[in-house]
Amino acid sequence: MAKILDRLLLFIYSLSIGILSVIAILLLTGAVPFSLEFVDDNRFVIAAIVVSAVLFLLSIRLFYISVRQGRGTLHSIDQRTDYGDIQISVETIENLSYKAASRVRGIREVKTRIRITDSGLEIMVRAIVDGETSIPSLTEEVQKQVHDHVEEITGIPVSYVSVYIANLVQSPVMKSRVE
Known part of the structure; x- marks a missing residue:
């Protein structure tokens, strides 16, 4: 109003x-x-x-x-069931993706973004890793975890999960002191 x-x-x-x-x-x-x-x-x-x-x-x-009309961006995904309508915000799906990606061992920082397409959700994950785990296996695990978790919780099909490894966590350098 x-x-x-x-x-x-x-x-x-x-x-x-x-x-x-x-x-x-x-x-x-x-x-x-x-x-x-x-x-x-x-x-x-x-x-x-x-x-x-x-x-x-x-x-x-x-x-x-x-x-002018709104930008046309969807702020929620609407679903109809036998009992009524359901609306799930895009922010909720981003948080679910974040939660699933953060659970993967070796992932340190995560940011997620959602795009809604006709074939389902496209989820982009940007992560910083610890550098101790194989990146191909790590990204595959993130894709699987995010895909399965979002589909299971929301019931919305996930068509694509993209993972971008932005950097490695910088470990503090300990200088040895020689006397």
Whole structure:
């Protein structure tokens, strides 16, 4: 409800500023007969026209923002069951992916991102590893764990799990002291 009210106020504001700036431009340029005898300086008129033009451009941008639809990104995945509708947020699925990837031995830091496609979920996992475990076997284990865990918990098919190994954990270097 608040978003609708905000959009309505932005629409009214941008429309009124746009109309006022067009009127000001028309009056200052002389397109509409109006006496500007009280203004002696042409620099003031030019500055007022420039300010009115900038306000008009800003009002067009704000008007566009007020009437455009949402970005079209899905913030949740909707499922229908015999008992009613279920909505699972993308953030929930990202957290499930994070949880599954973090359980794999050798993984230190994880970030996940979800993309929704017609064939199912595409999950991208970015990880930092310890450097002690074979990376091919580690990534395969992460893919399997994330795939199985997300499908089991949500019931949504996972079509693809991509794993990107960003770096190794930097272990503290101990310098031996020789005397």
